[in-house]
Amino acid sequence: MTDYRRLRVALLGAGAVGSQVAAILLKHGDELADRAGAALDLVGIAVRNPDAPRDVELPRELLTTDAEELIVGADIVIELMGGIEPARTDIVTALGSGADVVTANKALLATHGPEIFDAADQVGASVYYEAAAAGAIPIIRPLRDSLAGDRVNRIMGIVNGTTNYILDRMDREGSEFADVLADAQALGYAEADPTADVEGYDAAQKAAILASLAFHTAVPLDAVHREGITKVDAQLMDAARHAGYVIKLLAVCERLTGQGEVSPSGEAISVRVYPTLIPREHPLASVHGANNAVFVQAAAAGDLMFYGAGAGGVQTASAVLGDVVSAARRHIAGGVGVGESTRANLPVLPIGRVTTRYQITLEVSDEPGVLATVAGILSEGRVSIATVEQSVLDVAGDRADEAPGTARIVIGTHPSLEQDLSDTVARLAESGVVGRVVSVLRVEGD
Incomplete structure (x- = not known):
């Protein structure tokens, strides 16, 4: 093997991703050295319990419970523990010692990103986090580097594999949410407590990271x-x-213009996560199973789509090791690490300031005049109707909470302001002619 400069690599965490990263570093170290221009010496792996069972058998002598000892003297620290603490403290310590950091910790970056990037800037180190937003999909580097000379106007992303698996099966099979969720848990796609996924918390963390970039x-x-x-x-x-x-559950990050009252440039941004109606001909509609995809619209580059596995130990390890190679190359080249750019400092507007199209589903009494009353309330609220479909439910009621003689109305709107729509839906719910507001879904991707 070529006599390379040797870099000390410390790994924090040996779960599904960490164990795969360690295994690949140990097995393919020579190949990675050829790509990085430096030998990558895995000097230790910090774990909570060295005796815990793991997917990959790792050398016992590399395992330690003393993360701080590993961090001191390391050139590259890979943080794959997850959570906020002790990950935040360990990363700040690593950066303070001059090490570059590679992390897949979306929760930490979404909540403490500015602090961490500032700590890196103070010492000229770099933080790499390709695996934090969409697993194996290369999206961080394209946004940070490849599109640095362009203006990104909009991002729409399927960034949570669990919810995409659930919604995809519901769409293709006509299954109910609870049944598919149970299957997802049995297959390991969903945790025993699926709240972070199905309530959108995981996707929101990734949306914050993507929008910041x-x-x-x-x-x-x-x-x-x-x-x-x-x-x-x-x-x-x-x-x-x-x-x-x-x-689809989408993360939508959007540049908004005509916002002179809140921004000197007249620009602001909106960042949101919600279940969304996507036209079936849109590329994101064809993302099946637990896969992820990120659709980027840029002023010069046009429409770009990044697609692939959004999770999985081996897949995510691929993104982590790509960052490790980048960090090693920086060490060999020398110089100060490139910090994150937040100089635009655009205001983030609340959801009420967003304009989009909607599909409103209502349950109403099946009697004359109801549709006219609904249309009048929408008109008064500055919500313009594009389409209306009505179906009469079974006389006995299709559900226990549906009264006989109930009709379901599905209303598609023209683009409307979210605040107007929200206020109008509240008035519909209180109108006396609407038995239940079944859903309000946004329409994206037209």
């Missing part, structure tokens, strides 16, 4: 509007299919 603006996690998929049922799927749509 795309718009050169620090996006706090609490500025991301979040809704989950637990209210999506087979009837909503049927209505979407009939109208030519598929329902």
Whole structure:
């Protein structure tokens, strides 16, 4: 083997991803050295319990419970523990010692990203996090580097494999949410407590990371509007299919213009996660199973789509090791690490300032004059109707909470302001003619 400069690599965490990273470093070290221009010496793996069972058998002498000892003196620290602490403290310590950091920790970056990037800037180190937003899909580097000379206007991403698996099966099989969720848990796609996935928390963290990069603006996690998929049922799927749509949980990051009252440049951004109606001919509609995809619209480059596995130990390890090679190359080349750009500092607007199209599903009494009353309330609320479909439910009621003589109305709107739509739906619910607001779904990708 060529006599390379040797770099000390410390690994924090040996779970599904960490154990695969360690195994590949040990097995393919020579090949990685050829690509990096430096030998990558795995000097140790910090774990909570050295005796815990793992997917990959790792040398016992590399395992330790003392993360701090590993970090001191390391050139590259790979953090794959997850969670906020002790990951935050360990990363800041590593950066303070001059090491570059590679992490897949989306929760940490979404909540403490500015602090971590600032710590890196103070010492001229770099933080690499390709695996934090979409697993094996290369999206961080294209946004940070390849599109640095362009203006990203919009990102729509399927960034959570669990919810995509659930919604895809509901769409293709007509299954109910609870049944598919149980299958997803049995297959290991969903955790025993699936809240982070099905309520959109995981996707919101990734949306904050993607928006921060795309718009050169620090996006706090609490500025991301979040809704989950637990209210999506087979009837909503049927209505979407009939109208030519598929329902996906999307992370939408959008540049908004004409916002002079909140920004000197007249620009602001919106970052949101919610179940969305996507036209079946849109590329994101064909993302099946537990796969992820990120659709980017840029001023010069046009439409770009990145597709692939959004999770999995081996797949995510691929993105982590790509970052490790990049970090090694930087060490060999020398110089100060490139920091994150947040100088645009665009305001993040609340969901009420967003304009889009909607599909409103209502249950009403099947009697004359109801549709006219509904149309009048929408008109008064500045919500313009594009399409209306009505179906009469079974006289006995299709569900226990549906009264006999109930009709279901599905209303498609022209583009409307979210705040107007929200206020109008509230008035519909209180109008006396609407028995139940079944759902309000946004329409994206037209």
